[in-house]
Amino acid sequence: MKGYAADLALAHHLADAADAVSVARFRALDLRVDTKPDLSPVSDADTAVEQEIRALLATHRPDDGLLGEEYGEQPATGSGRRRWVVDPIDGTKNFIRGVPVWATLIALLEGDRPVAGLVSAPALGRRWWAAVGEGAYAGPDLPSGTPIRVSAVADLSDASFCYSSLGGWEDNGRLGAVLQIMRDAWRSRAYGDFYGYMLLAEGALDIMVEPELSLWDIAALVPIVTEAGGVLTDLAGRPAPGDTSSGGTSAVATNGPLHAGILTRLSGAPAR
CATH class of the missing domain: 3.40.190.80 (D-Maltodextrin-Binding Protein; domain 2)
Structure with missing residues (x-):
């Protein structure tokens, strides 16, 4: 993972922070759920997770751009075309109903091309991540990740x-x-x-x-x-x-x- 090792390590750091926020709000009796203009639900966990990730990226990658589902686009300030794309909780409807199938999605794009990605599903105790040219992995955390591969089914x-x-x-x-x-x-x-x-x-x-x-x-x-x-x-x-x-x-x-x-x-x- 030479080319994107630091970026994947940061993505795991972002996921650690996101998981701490989302797990604390999962099945919380005082969870607040609002309706967005497109009529989709958004919980206080969605917004809190994205705020946490934005704060960390402002510290660790201040020149990179950022697009988040809840707070929109923040253009890059540097000369590069790097942009982080974040879905703080993918599966909000599951989250608010207590179904454990939800995750934080974190991607790094260079131009329009996703070059690194991480999916963290803390209620399932599992993460998946990959970077271009370096293979895909799954496990509870970065040190214990093992390679994953699609099936060979042809029919x-x-x-x-x-x-x-x-x-x-x-x-x-x-x-x-x-x-x-x-x-x-x-x-x-x-x-x-x-x-x-x-x-x-x-x-x-x-x-x-x-x-x-x-x-x-x-x-x-x-x-x-x-x-x-x-x-x-x-x-x-x-x-x-x-x-x-x-x-x-x-x-x-x-x-x-x-x-x-x-x-x-x-x-x-x-x-x-």
Whole structure:
């Protein structure tokens, strides 16, 4: 991890601080939940975690840019094009209902390219991280991380298919295609949010799809999935995070051998 060793070490430091805040608020009786303008929920844990990460980055990487889900964009002040992208709690709906499947997502981008990513799910006692060219790892912390790798499943009939929800696919007119994949796959489950991608990176499932997500939802996942040997594109076949100029993107993540077929089923376009 020569090129990004210091950045990954910092990402773990940020995750340690984030975990301390989020775990203390998980299942708290006085947890405050508000509704954002887009009608999605936000808890006091979401805002507190992002504030903690912003404060630490201001100390350790003051020249880098920062994009966070709750407080928006802070442009870089240095001459480089480095930017941290943070989702303080991915899976807020799980968090506020007491479901332990939620995580803090931390990514480092150079230009538009995610070059390092970390996912910390403290209620599950697990983290995943990767940097470009250095492989993907999982474990409770940096010193005890072990390499992870996607599966070698090549046939959909043998594959485990994962999705976040069906509503978004109905909205974009692809629900029929998703349902047919579910019928043809060996197994299908909706683990949702970050977790499906991490299970894919570990080889526990083979396909994860999402019709709509923001840059902070996907940036940290890209290095982990791809460094584990997987493929992650948008529905047009462009390498993730794809085109986020309109504020959102889509995701088709697979172990590789299954990608062209799944992308064709969902989009009608060939994989790139």
